[in-house]
Amino acid sequence: MTMIGHLIDGVMREDAARTQDVFNPSTGAASKQVALASVETVEEAIAAAQRAFPAWRNTPPAKRAQVMYRFKALLEEHADKICEMIGEEHGKIAHDAAGELQRGIECVEYACGAPELLKGEHSRNVGPGIDSWSEFQALGVVAGITPFNFPAMVPLWMYPMAIACGNTFVLKPSERDPSSTMFIAELLQEAGLPNGVINVVNGDKEAVDVLLSDERVKAVSFVGSTPIAEYIYSTANANGKRCQALGGAKNHAIVMPDADMDNAVNQLLGAAFGSSGERCMALSVAVAVGDEAADTLVAKLEEAMKPLKVGAYSDRSNDFGPVITRAHQQKVNGYIDSAEADGCKIVVDGRNPQVEGFEDGFFVGATLIDNVTPEMVSYKEEIFGPVLQVVRANSMEEAMQLINDHEYGNGTCIFTRDGEAARYFSDHIQVGMVGINVPLPVPVAYHSFGGWKRSLFGDLHAYGPDAVRFYTKRKTITQRWPSSGVREGVSFSFPS
Numbered sequence: 087m088t089m090i091g092h093l094i095d096g097v098m099r100e101d102a103a104r105t106q107d108v109f110n111p112s113t114g115a116a117s118k119q120v121a122l123a124s125v126e127t128v129e130e131a132i133a134a135a136q137r138a139f140p141a142w143r144n145t146p147p148a149k150r151a152q153v154m155y156r157f158k159a160l161l162e163e164h165a166d167k168i169c170e171m172i173g174e175e176h177g178k179i180a181h182d183a184a185g186e187l188q189r190g191i192e193c194v195e196y197a198c199g200a201p202e203l204l205k206g207e208h209s210r211n212v213g214p215g216i217d218s219w220s221e222f223q224a225l226g227v228v229a230g231i232t233p234f235n236f237p238a239m240v241p242l243w244m245y246p247m248a249i250a251c252g253n254t255f256v257l258k259p260s261e262r263d264p265s266s267t268m269f270i271a272e273l274l275q276e277a278g279l280p281n282g283v284i285n286v287v288n289g290d291k292e293a294v295d296v297l298l299s300d301e302r303v304k305a306v307s308f309v310g311s312t313p314i315a316e317y318i319y320s321t322a323n324a325n326g327k328r329c330q331a332l333g334g335a336k337n338h339a340i341v342m343p344d345a346d347m348d349n350a351v352n353q354l355l356g357a358a359f360g361s362s363g364e365r366c367m368a369l370s371v372a373v374a375v376g377d378e379a380a381d382t383l384v385a386k387l388e389e390a391m392k393p394l395k396v397g398a399y400s401d402r403s404n405d406f407g408p409v410i411t412r413a414h415q416q417k418v419n420g421y422i423d424s425a426e427a428d429g430c431k432i433v434v435d436g437r438n439p440q441v442e443g444f445e446d447g448f449f450v451g452a453t454l455i456d457n458v459t460p461e462m463v464s465y466k467e468e469i470f471g472p473v474l475q476v477v478r479a480n481s482m483e484e485a486m487q488l489i490n491d492h493e494y495g496n497g498t499c500i501f502t503r504d505g506e507a508a509r510y511f512s513d514h515i516q517v518g519m520v521g522i523n524v525p526l527p528v529p530v531a532y533h534s535f536g537g538w539k540r541s542l543f544g545d546l547h548a549y550g551p552d553a554v555r556f557y558t559k560r561k562t563i564t565q566r567w568p569s570s571g572v573r574e575g576v577s578f579s580f581p582s
């Protein structure tokens with residue numbers, strides 16, 4: 087069986103004292119094995135990154151950017167192969183994988199602008215003959231820890247910009263679908279990156295804990311579930327590291343009575359069930375304002391869901407694929423069971439769909455649940471499956487209060503034709519990424535991505551301008567070149 091190892095100092099290695107199976111979720115069969123790095127292996131990766139740092143830091147930003155240009159070209163050249171790898175281990179259909187990869191490539195494009203982004207700030211004559219400027223210097227070795235659901239895109243949120251800023255990097259991808267992540271890192275190496283600038287260690291908590299405790303690692307970017315994000319953030323901070331830790335979500339869409347219902351239904355279908363709902367920006371709750379709007383919405387959703395096709399990643403005519411593991415399939419089914427036990431109406435039931443030829447795959451069909459209320463476990467927690475819940479509210483204020491009271495604050499959306507209502511919504515909602523008639527308001531690469539409340543621990547968001555700040559530290563220099571022969575007297579007052 088193929089073994090997925092580590093990339094350390096430009097060399098692929100196995101170091102497989104411990105291993106784990108990697109599954110093809112469409113068939114349910116183990117197809118590969120992944121090595122789980124030991125403490126020593128992670129320390130070697132950190133040491134390689136540490137050795138590579140001085141030369142890479144001093145490489146002109148324009149030269150660093152040239153590597154990113156070549157990297158982008160290689161990603162485009164190998165796009166089909168990458169999407170196949172994502173499909174085989176994650177389960178998403180090729181059209182969806184292609185969208186993920188494209189969003190990752192856009193982050194590489196943004197990193198190509200590093201020479202411009204790192205120009206700093208300059209003020210002439212802040213005092214007589216005194217100039218002052220701020221520059222943004224690389225941190226050193228930085229680490230990234232990433233989730234299973236975007237094995238190509240989320241790592242690309244992190245290391246292209248970190249590396250373009252002059253840092254060296256150790257990435258710990260998800261152990262559940264590591265092949266595409268590893269292949270993409272090899273492409274970056276092939277693009278001309280010096281050995282040791284990018285290192286990838288596969289593994290689990292053992293590997294992560296080394297990255298969190300080793301004092302050579304200066305900053306940690308994390309994306310994953312909220313309990314782990316909180317652990318990463320508090321541990322990294324306690325160890326003196328800069329940290330940004332993006333967590334889970336429960337994204338609500340408010341459907342106002344004046345909304346274009348057919349359009350809202352189409353948008354909700356894609357945003358709730360695309361990628362089997364395994365997106366941190368998936369819309370998993372529709373809050374319908376008024377019973378009439380709710381009845382119309384539910385009836386139209388039920389009708390529109392009839393032709394939806396769940397199936398293997400390899401068939402492009404499928405709308406979405408399996409969920410990631412057997413355990414996760416059971417967990418999603420368990421949330422549907424609990425909603426039913428709580429008295430909800432299961433309008434469309436996706437438990438145990440039959441997928442011909444793929445009977446052992448980890449499939450859950452599109453599910454619609456009506457009459458959900460805020461105290462239910464299935465409402466409070468992130469389901470991360472193809473399940474859309476409908477909550478009924480009497481007013482927009484009540485709908486907004488639900489969202490503001492929820493633990494998570496990643497993304498949200500309002501469907502309306504009323505500009506005043508939309509403006510009030512975007513102004514007052516306690517959520518980091520807001521859509522107005524846009525169901526998945528994932529910011530483009532030259533803005534930054536991040537939620538509020540327990541969807542993000544830290545101050546700076548991922549990618550875009552915030553990434554330049556996260557992966558650099560500011561140094562402010564104040565300079566004077568006195569004219570020869572001029573001597574100033576001693577002054578004990580604060581300079582002003």
Ligand code: NAD
Pocket residue numbers: 231232233234235236240258259260261289290291294295309310311312314315332333334335365366468470496537541
């Ligand atoms: P996860 O938290 O299980 O794993 C994320 C990473 O943490 C993996 O690399 C994993 O190996 C590591 N990890 C797991 N348990 C650990 C532990 N006890 N100690 C140290 N490290 C540990 O997340 P997942 O299931 O891979 O991904 C799905 C989750 O990620 C969902 O909650 C989703 O909302 C979230 N997510 C959030 C965003 C965002 O931008 N906010 C984006 C994508 C995914």
